[in-house]
Amino acid sequence: MDFEQSLHMNKGEGEASYARNSTNQNAGQNKMNPLIHEAVTSLWKYTNCLKKMVITDLGCSSGPNSLTLVKTAVDAIFRYCSDHKELLPEIAVLLNDLPDNDFNIVAKALSEFQQSTQGFGPVVTAMVPGSFYKRLFTSNSVHLVLSSNSLNWLSQVPEDLKENRIPMYDSDEGLRQEKRPFVVQACGRQFRKDLTHFLNARAQELVPMGQMVLSLVGTSSRDTTCQSIQPWDFAFLPLNDMASRGVISREMLDSFYIPVHGPSDKELMEIIEDEGSFEINNMQVHHLMTGTDKRPIIPKIERSRPGLHSSQQSCSISEARKASWMSS
């Protein structure tokens, strides 16, 4: 089965559905609010007259979190226009996820959202099925890209692991410790490749001076021995326990891969710099479990560098460290 077709959160609204098991992801989204407001302000700052604004959430999934980010952005637009006596632009809200996502639930949520915005000028909506590591929109058509808890998901299991039959989480603890650096580095290489494709596709789709606000689960830059908890550890701990109790076989555990990676802030910055289309405006680290914030870990950078649209896009990145690992 095609990887893009098979990967999706649990559908529906039942007990085991993503819709009812995504509270942590919502907490991560709320941390992005100030950055989304900042991005909306930047859009007006760099554009004389905004007649329409196209907003997208990439990796929206289905359930109560699907519209959280875009609602924040629409609220920010309404507030900005009210405060600055600007005419409201037409707003297009585009929600993306892989084709096997539960879009029937998203369609109903979008319909309710659209009804709630009646009287504010056209707010139109659409759902975009497809991988965000490829092109999703026409060139020069999107103003604001949002994404939370989604970029951790790789486009595929790293080939280095599958070809060499190296388990992601070996049932033998000694082998697991020995191979861990190789596993983490293989995922890191795939992450670099995927994020580069992501940035390149978005650079073509964003209007000049378009903005992105991204949030993903990360690990510490100080960890050079690959011992930091990776997002996939949270899933493998109970699976390992099940294997040790014979609920699943050890072979099954050894052949199971979760295509996910938690990059460090340093890793993220390097990939964004190397790809070259975006400028980082703001980068924040939040310890979601302890509630501690360290921000900004790097000073706000204001630079001039030629972008793919012959002017520069900005990328505000909010990195959520050691939080839950599920994609939103």
Added chain:
Amino acid sequence: MDFEQSLHMNKGEGEASYARNSTNQNAGQNKMNPLIHEAVTSLWKYTNCLKKMVITDLGCSSGPNSLTLVKTAVDAIFRYCSDHKELLPEIAVLLNDLPDNDFNIVAKALSEFQQSTQGFGPVVTAMVPGSFYKRLFTSNSVHLVLSSNSLNWLSQVPEDLKENRIPMYDSDEGLRQEKRPFVVQACGRQFRKDLTHFLNARAQELVPMGQMVLSLVGTSSRDTTCQSIQPWDFAFLPLNDMASRGVISREMLDSFYIPVHGPSDKELMEIIEDEGSFEINNMQVHHLMTGTDKRPIIPKIERSRPGLHSSQQSCSISEARKASWMSS
């Protein structure tokens, strides 16, 4: 329950699903092919350099017919560019239906379609949940609007009927014959109101010189006594039989409404003329059951009239007469 939320074709791919019971609708779509090719040619004729083309099918439903019209349009673009040595534009395919449509099936079909177009430059896709009697897209953003077997569906049961408790299909044959003109005229008034909203919304969304190719089930303009078969007759005949055999109650039959109308070609032309945003390029009548075509019933009209975009859109309308009544 909201009418827009409750109206949809049978979901899924089971025996009673729309996906497996829509062969007639497909035959109607195929009749539109020459008009779609003509519309694509017109777009190039009136536009010097087409870098992107946004195509939408309004009322796509789910199943094998969902992509038929847009595939024809994309083929027409590929062929035109190949024949005229034009660079292929970026293409966006947007499929619309009411929010309760089975968009999960549509998402998978779009994904397969997108894979089949790889190597032809970006073909991006989206699904747009909402009523086409309201705004669906931002202003000045769509090049080609397609729709088949959908505009017959009214936005609501005519209030005249519900308020006066007039059954759409009275179980008493005498009363049914007596009330038929009132029923048909009430549906006609609602159709005029709905189609006017449709044309007005599309006029705002289409680019200057944007094109529409529409197909819907019709009735004869020669019938002034409202005795022509209406699309809803096909559903009421078996229901009436069930009521006469006691399978359903007569009260149930008398309180059941199907919000659908089959306009005559004259009726259609008058509404389009009165709304004023569109110019009719071509209008055809097909007898789908007998296979007989009468085209064109009116000569091709080339006129100049101010449109909402200060230049003129064209509307090619293919009317399918006395065909099946189900929305595509």
